[in-house]
Amino acid sequence: MRKIAIVAQAQIMSGSIGVPRERMLFDLVKGLYDNVGITRHDIGTFVLCSNDFEVGHTIANVFEDTPVGAYMKDETHVEADGMWAASYAAMRLMSGNYDTALVVGNSAGATTFRPYLVMDYQLNPTYDRQMGLLNELSTAALQAKAYLDKYGASEDDLNEIAARLLRNAAMNPNAVQSKAGATAGDVLASEYLYEPLRQLQCYPRTDGACAMILASEERAKELTDKPVWIKGMGNSVESYYLGERDLASSRSTKMAAERAFKMAGLSDPAKQVDVAEVGAKFAHQEPILTEAIGLFAEGSAAKVAQSGAADIGGPMPVCPSGGGIGAYCFSAAGLVRIADCVRQLQGLAGDAQVSGAKTAVAHGQDGFCAQHNAVMVLSTEEG
Amino acid sequence: MSAQQERIVANVVVPLDFPYNYRVGPYIERYIKGLGEKKILGVKCPGDASVIVPPRKICGKCNAEMSEWVEVGPEGTIENYTIGHVNLNLGLVEKADTEYVLALIKLDGATSLIPAVVKGVAPTDVEKGMKVKAVFKDPAEDSLADLSHFELAG
Amino acid sequence: MRNVGIISVGYTPVFVSKRKDVNIPEMINEAVDAAFRNANLTPDDIDAITFGNMQTFEGVNLPHLWATEYCKALDKPYIRISTGGTTGMSTLQAAYYHVASGMHDVVMAVTWEKQSEGDSQVGLSGIVMPEAMTMVQHGMDLFGGKGMGFGGGGSTGAAAYQAMSYLHHSGASPEHIDKMASLERSNAALNPYAHLRKKTTVEDVQATPFIAWPLRFGHTCPTSDGATVAILASEDKVEKIADAVAWINGVACCTTDPATGNFIEGQITDPAEQEGAKIAAAKAYAMAGIKDPKKEIDMAELYNGFAHQSLMWLEKLGLCDEGQAHVMLDRGALNIDGELPTNASGGVFSTNAIGASAMNRPTECALQIMRKIEGGHQIPKKIKNAVSHGWGGMFQYVTVTVLGDEPRHG
Numbered sequence: 001m002r003k004i005a006i007v008a009q010a011q012i013m014s015g016s017i018g019v020p021r022e023r024m025l026f027d028l029v030k031g032l033y034d035n036v037g038i039t040r041h042d043i044g045t046f047v048l049c050s051n052d053f054e055v056g057h058t059i060a061n062v063f064e065d066t067p068v069g070a071y072m073k074d075e076t077h078v079e080a081d082g083m084w085a086a087s088y089a090a091m092r093l094m095s096g097n098y099d100t101a102l103v104v105g106n107s108a109g110a111t112t113f114r115p116y117l118v119m120d121y122q123l124n125p126t127y128d129r130q131m132g133l134l135n136e137l138s139t140a141a142l143q144a145k146a147y148l149d150k151y152g153a154s155e156d157d158l159n160e161i162a163a164r165l166l167r168n169a170a171m172n173p174n175a176v177q178s179k180a181g182a183t184a185g186d187v188l189a190s191e192y193l194y195e196p197l198r199q200l201q202c203y204p205r206t207d208g209a210c211a212m213i214l215a216s217e218e219r220a221k222e223l224t225d226k227p228v229w230i231k232g233m234g235n236s237v238e239s240y241y242l243g244e245r246d247l248a249s250s251r252s253t254k255m256a257a258e259r260a261f262k263m264a265g266l267s268d269p270a271k272q273v274d275v276a277e278v279g280a281k282f283a284h285q286e287p288i289l290t291e292a293i294g295l296f297a298e299g300s301a302a303k304v305a306q307s308g309a310a311d312i313g314g315p316m317p318v319c320p321s322g323g324g325i326g327a328y329c330f331s332a333a334g335l336v337r338i339a340d341c342v343r344q345l346q347g348l349a350g351d352a353q354v355s356g357a358k359t360a361v362a363h364g365q366d367g368f369c370a371q372h373n374a375v376m377v378l379s380t381e382e383g
Numbered sequence: 384m385s386a387q388q389e390r391i392v393a394n395v396v397v398p399l400d401f402p403y404n405y406r407v408g409p410y411i412e413r414y415i416k417g418l419g420e421k422k423i424l425g426v427k428c429p430g431d432a433s434v435i436v437p438p439r440k441i442c443g444k445c446n447a448e449m450s451e452w453v454e455v456g457p458e459g460t461i462e463n464y465t466i467g468h469v470n471l472n473l474g475l476v477e478k479a480d481t482e483y484v485l486a487l488i489k490l491d492g493a494t495s496l497i498p499a500v501v502k503g504v505a506p507t508d509v510e511k512g513m514k515v516k517a518v519f520k521d522p523a524e525d526s527l528a529d530l531s532h533f534e535l536a537g
Numbered sequence: 538m539r540n541v542g543i544i545s546v547g548y549t550p551v552f553v554s555k556r557k558d559v560n561i562p563e564m565i566n567e568a569v570d571a572a573f574r575n576a577n578l579t580p581d582d583i584d585a586i587t588f589g590n591m592q593t594f595e596g597v598n599l600p601h602l603w604a605t606e607y608c609k610a611l612d613k614p615y616i617r618i619s620t621g622g623t624t625g626m627s628t629l630q631a632a633y634y635h636v637a638s639g640m641h642d643v644v645m646a647v648t649w650e651k652q653s654e655g656d657s658q659v660g661l662s663g664i665v666m667p668e669a670m671t672m673v674q675h676g677m678d679l680f681g682g683k684g685m686g687f688g689g690g691g692s693t694g695a696a697a698y699q700a701m702s703y704l705h706h707s708g709a710s711p712e713h714i715d716k717m718a719s720l721e722r723s724n725a726a727l728n729p730y731a732h733l734r735k736k737t738t739v740e741d742v743q744a745t746p747f748i749a750w751p752l753r754f755g756h757t758c759p760t761s762d763g764a765t766v767a768i769l770a771s772e773d774k775v776e777k778i779a780d781a782v783a784w785i786n787g788v789a790c791c792t793t794d795p796a797t798g799n800f801i802e803g804q805i806t807d808p809a810e811q812e813g814a815k816i817a818a819a820k821a822y823a824m825a826g827i828k829d830p831k832k833e834i835d836m837a838e839l840y841n842g843f844a845h846q847s848l849m850w851l852e853k854l855g856l857c858d859e860g861q862a863h864v865m866l867d868r869g870a871l872n873i874d875g876e877l878p879t880n881a882s883g884g885v886f887s888t889n890a891i892g893a894s895a896m897n898r899p900t901e902c903a904l905q906i907m908r909k910i911e912g913g914h915q916i917p918k919k920i921k922n923a924v925s926h927g928w929g930g931m932f933q934y935v936t937v938t939v940l941g942d943e944p945r946h947g
Contacts (some may be wrong), residue, residue: 073792074789125596321413406557442606443609
């Protein structure tokens with residue numbers, strides 16, 4: 001199969017972007033083109049990612065195409081988390097029909113539309129929406145409780161994870177929420193929403209966009225001397241019905257990771273992966289996701305994190321960017337995870353740099369309690 | 384230029400209000416009828432014999448259509464729960480007047496769990512494994528709300 | 538490049554105004570089951586699933602996640618595509634790329650709409666609603682000078698402007714729109730999966746009132762509840778599992794500017810220009826090795842929400858010279874037994890479950906090529922090459938898929 005690399009990425013995340021969406025997209029994407037030294041005419045295909053309910057009208061991309069340079073170009077639109085847009089763009093390149101792709105995801109969940117409402121509309125109208133019991137927070141809490149109960153982890157473990165992410169976020173210029181020197185005590189002091197879920201264990205409302213340029217082998221090497229190769233991709237989905245899922249684990253993430261690792265030729269991810277960026281929206285989702293990906297033994301990740309195993313300097317760094325607790329932008333989040341891996345692999349992560357990082361895993365999710373998950377393996381090595 | 388002409392508008396709030404009218408489908412129709420008779424109905428999968436509540440047509444795991452109806456409950460067991468300190472109102476988080484118990488309940492005879500509020504027990508006393516029983520609305524209103532909530536059984 | 542073909546098509550048993558007997562995922566499941574039946578395959582044979590619809594029409598966000606089990610998607614790679622009216626073809630093209638990439642061999646594309654459950658204005662006007670209401674709040678007069686897009690109601694207003702411009706540039710008359718409408722409704726009468734199936738004469742069309750001149754009610758499409766599913770396979774899989782195939786030889790798309798353009802400056806682009814269609818068609822033909830579409834293309838399925846668009850798209854897609862479509866219509870060339878049967882299915886004009894409408898175009902071409910059309914609208918002559926066309930957004934997205942009876946790549 002044709003080799004595909006990420007050439008460059010750009011992201012902007014904010015608690016209040018302060019400009020219209022079209023301006024945000026134009027500035028970000030034009031800046032990306034300028035940095036790489038190309039124009040929109042050098043892009044073969046555009047894959048956009050945004051959400052009708054969040055933008056407040058049907059056909060979310062109608063006003064987004066022109067600002068990103070897709071006018072009179074080959075362009076399509078994914079309505080899911082941004083990682084699906086990236087993997088679809090990669091497939092378009094792998095077909096041989098194109099040599100370059102621009103992928104861009106965006107939303108304005110802080111200032112335009114309430115993100116919890118975006119999730120509410122995912123509830124089935126025939127039952128759950130009428131019953132009014134399930135929402136993003138109540139379901140997250142049930143998932144957290146299931147994990148704590150099954151593996152004997154504690155609320156302090158979750159607070160510790162959130163604190164670590166807040167500290168990491170303080171080193172991320174794109175974080176919307178952060179606290180240098182954050183402790184588990186800081187998280188404990190935040191309000192309960194649905195027990196055991198506390199406010200500082202949750203993602204912040206985020207405006208933003210993330211864009212990246214993908215290219216096939218020859219083109220990638222022309223555009224950058226640090227291509228980040230997409231070695232493997234996989235995604236999988238579980239049942240919508242929460243009452244039939246094991247909320248303490250993530251079956252679909254496990255399958256997605258297995259598919260991605262198989263494609264990448266990785267047999268021992270815990271050893272072979274240098275850094276992971278998982279799209280956990282809540283602190284408790286991080287251990288569920290990292291265990292499913294195979295980075296930690298089942299049931300161990302929350303407790304292991306207490307010993308620094310997931311720290312930037314630790315044996316298995318997770319979310320040096322601060323992850324979803326630092327910023328979580330609907331439709332862009334998975335792209336941000338990829339972008340943060342690219343920063344790591346290109347040596348551009350500043351104070352949060354994992355030294356010598358060569359292989360990274362990025363993850364994105366959709367649906368309640370991560371019903372739908374995607375995993376991407378990235379590497380500096382072409383192979 | 385007058386002061387009025389200098390005013391710059393940065394934000395507008397645009398309320399959108401579109402009514403939707405959903406068919407719930409034959410399975411939920413029959414389920415609601417059952418609630419009106421103070422019965423909780425599920426369907427049994429011919430593939431793996433799991434009993435699904437609320438009922439639906441397809442079992443994705445077994446690639447099977449479920450058409451065998453089974454009455455379950457009205458008692459069940461709390462398998463998982465959370466204590467709500469807030470409510471979500473159209474996406475806005477609001478502090479709840481009192482804390483409440485939202486549980487995932489395994490009804491006797493069912494395989495799947497259904498979410499429901501459990502009343503009549505202090506949130507601090509709730510434990511996984513507690514037996515609960517369904518409380519129905521009386522008189523019935525022909526809606527999903529006819530299964531009102533659960534209380535401790537016995 | 539890998540060869541990919543359509544090996545099976547599944548439709549809901551009917552496309553009608555209101556499916557009151559099923560809910561959304563139950564309806565989708567009917568078409569999924571039909572596709573499996575027609576292919577003699579099971580979910581185990583499917584490697585990945587693409588899914589598309591216009592979600593504001595039903596008010597359910599990311600509905601593919603609710604419909605997972607009904608699409609038999611559990612544990613499978615799954616993705617949602619959404620590009621307005623052309624969602625159906627974009628979803629099919631996504632399935633195409635899943636196979637063409639080399640990552641998957643057999644992929645299912647699921648498209649649908651259940652518009653009866655929502656307010657149609659959500660889709661048709663809702664696209665401009667937030668901007669429109671913003672302007673109204675600031676005292677802008679939307680129904681006077683700048684009101685082009687909104688006068689006549691949503692997309693019909695803009696379509697009327699397009700029709701006017703088309704008639705002017707092509708030399709066609711309003712009677713030609715009536716004739717095309719009659720032709721396609723009569724085709725639909727032969728198609729058991731069409732929505733509006735009443736044989737319709739030119740006089741019948743002319744008896745319907747105007748919405749916005751020159752467009753009458755008799756020139757506009759319905760809104761339908763229905764679903765369309767296609768199963769695609771790579772060449773080596775086709776040999777193993779399929780008894781018939783329609784090869785996808787050319788895929789392309791092009792995005793132009795939203796029809797209402799810049800709200801301050803007014804309309805930028807004449808909506809009858811459709812430069813994007815010319816670009817997309819040229820790319821798709823080139824990919825398919827079609828050098829002279831006028832000669833080599835045997836049939837067309839065009840996305841026509843309004844009857845004048847069939848004539849317009851024939852010209853924009855290079856199937857005839859500009860100003861010649863109505864001439865072909867007059868001599869019967871566009872009839873099912875003519876030299877370029879156009880919308881033998883009745884087109885979007887007769888059946889419009891919006892999320893599926895742009896996929897019905899290539900699935901109808903595929904069924905024609907495989908000679909698996911149910912009903913009376915099977916085109917008598919052999920189909921070697923077919924062009925299907927999809928259209929969406931605010932008059933701005935065009936997708937084109939060229940199908941053939943033989944593979945062109947590999």
